[in-house]
Amino acid sequence: MNNGSIFLRPFPPAMLALVCLGSLAACHGSGGRSQAVAGDTAALATPTHENHLMGEDRSATAGDQTAVGVNAYLWRGAIDTLSFMPFASAEPAGGIIITDWYSPPTTSGERFKANAYILGKQLRSDAIRVSIFRQIQQDGQWVDAPVAANTAADITSKILARARQLRTDAGAG
Numbered sequence: 001m002n003n004g005s006i007f008l009r010p011f012p013p014a015m016l017a018l019v020c021l022g023s024l025a026a027c028h029g030s031g032g033r034s035q036a037v038a039g040d041t042a043a044l045a046t047p048t049h050e051n052h053l054m055g056e057d058r059s060a061t062a063g064d065q066t067a068v069g070v071n072a073y074l075w076r077g078a079i080d081t082l083s084f085m086p087f088a089s090a091e092p093a094g095g096i097i098i099t100d101w102y103s104p105p106t107t108s109g110e111r112f113k114a115n116a117y118i119l120g121k122q123l124r125s126d127a128i129r130v131s132i133f134r135q136i137q138q139d140g141q142w143v144d145a146p147v148a149a150n151t152a153a154d155i156t157s158k159i160l161a162r163a164r165q166l167r168t169d170a171g172a173g
Contacts, residue, residue, distance in 0.1 A: 070095035070118045073170075074128050077163030078116045081155065085114060095119065101135070109137040112147075114155065123163055130156045 070092065078097055079090065085099040095118030103111040113133040120127030130152045135142040 069121050071121055071123050071127055071163070073123050073163040073167045074118045074159065076166055077159045077161075078118065078128065078130075080162050080166075081159045082114055082116060085112070110145075111135050111142070116159070123160075123167060125156065125160060128156060128159060130159070 075092055075095060082097060082099055085102040087097065088100040089096070089098040091097075097114075097116040099114045101111045101113050111134070113135075115131045115133075117129045118127060119129060132147045132152045132155065134145045134147045136145045137143070
C-alpha cells in the first residue's frame with residue numbers, strides 16, 4: 001500500500017559491513033605514510049613518486065618535471081630553502097608555497113612571510129617567482145613595512161642553487 005509515504009528498507013547486513021569497511025579504509029588510506037597537510041613540513045619535504053593505485057615507482061621516469069608541469073627540482077629546492085619558516089600551504093601540483101608569518105629569534109617586533117610560485121617545467125630563473133612580505137609591530141599592531149630590495153632575489157638565488165644541487169645529486173645533469 002502506497003499512501004505517499006516513503007518506505008525505507010534496512011540495509012542487508014552484508015551491505016552494511018561493506019560500507020563500514022569502506023569507511024575505515026578511507027580513514028587509513030595513506031598506507032601508513034603521513035599525509036601532507038598545511039604546516040607539515042616533514043611530509044612536504046619528502047616527496048614520493050610512488051603511485052599507490054598502480055603499485056609503480058615513477059621516480060626513474062619523472063625526470064625534471066612532476067606530472068603536472070612543475071619542475072620537481074625547483075619545487076624541492078623551494079621547500080628546502082623555505083623550510084625554516086612554517087608552511088601555511090604547499091600545493092605541489094600548482095607549484096605554490098605559502099608560508100605563515102615567521103619571526104626571527106634574534107629580532108623581536110618583526111616578522112616575515114614568503115610566497116613562492118614555480119612557473120615552469122625547466123630549471124631556469126624565470127621559472128620561479130618569490131614574494132617576501134615584512135611587518136613590524138607598532139603600538140601593539142602589526143604594520144606592513146618595506147622589505148630590503150635584494151631579499152626576494154637572494155632567496156630566489158638560494159632556491160635555484162639548491163635545485164641545481166638536487167639535480168646534480170640525482171645524476172641528471
